Amino acid sequence: MKYCKNCLEVDTRPRTKFNKEGLCSACTYKKKQSNLSDEKRIELLKKIFIKFKSHEKYDCIIGVSGGKDSTRQAVWLRDKLNINPLLVCCTYPPDQITTAGHENLSNLISLGFDVIVSGPSPNIWKKVLKEGFFKGNYLKGPEIALFSSVPQIAIKYGIRLIIWGESPGYIWNNEKVKRKLPYDGNSLKYSNTISGCDLNWSKVFLENPEKLTPYIYPSDKEFKKNKIQIIFLEYFSNNWSVINNAKISSTYGLKIRKDNAKNTGDLYGVMALDDDWVSLNQMIKYLKFGFGRASDYLNYEIRAGRIKRDDAIKIVKKYDGKCSKKYIKSFCNYISISEKDFWKQIDKFVNKKLFYKSNKGEYLPKFKVGENIE
Ligand SMILES: [Zn+2]
Incomplete structure (x- = not known):
């Protein structure tokens, strides 16, 4: 396992890449990106909104959960840039969603936005989630539903522009999501967990093809036909960060984990x-x-x-x-x-190779954080 020379990114992360100097791509991206002034970014963003305007009322769709990023994006676009977004949320079933989760979603609605909330059937959801766990990631099915709901609604409403927060390509070292322009999100479906939104991994889907609807990500052909464009808003903001988004969203009523x-x-x-x-x-x-x-x-x-x-x-x-x-x-x-x-x-x-089991049955690291091992 090798560490990035600048940060603590590791080369064991799936689909990651380090350059010859031993830097992860997120570190090189950060260097490049900081040359752009705030004014230039906003200018570019405004042009994108004009280019993709297709709906009488809504300028774009934002995929939301009510968390720190979505709250920040929604209020920033509306209050600073005078953009009118439609918010789309694919929510967890009642026996999974946390109290903070539904309070935050209610908060987003209270802030005055139009929000479409979809809730896929809890029975299929649970089966898919369980199968995902046994395959290594319980969120695989839920994330496919979450990412699919947004372009589905965009096509139904005839809204061409979709906003997500961060690029998994540039921020989380997920090479397959990267496109020529760092804010272009049209390869989002190739990010790690959802890996192309293929549904063949789950026997639940194969047994219940008629119940698939919430999990079907529109095809590339449909994207093209409906001229859908996804962009990552993070690119356009100099002060985008986990902590900063949480701080801003807290002033708008975000509840955090206790x-x-x-x-x-x-x-x-x-x-x-x-x-x-x-x-x-x-x-x-x-x-x-x-x-x-x-x-x-x-x-x-x-x-x-x-x-x-x-x-x-x-x-x-x-x-x-x-x-x-x-x-x-x-x-x-x-x-x-x-x-x-x-x-x-x-x-x-x-x-x-990275962990051993202690006498107490706990997994302990063989590696030291920040130090490469062969
Ligand atoms: Zn790095």
């Missing part, structure tokens, strides 16, 4: 606020690839010059991969498996 980082690995309690099992997913990611949510947060902060690599290492050591037993318990209850079966499955995912 549990502490020792239980969640979520340093500031602002990621994926609508779902508590995300900590469990981050733990699995850590055991598979050697990095977790704390690394993701801090890589961002290192690139922005707000924390030194050495200081970040200390925090990553303490919090990466943390997940309280209570989340594991409630997840097992939800998908009706025993905790013993849960751990049996996790054992299959663990990267044995």
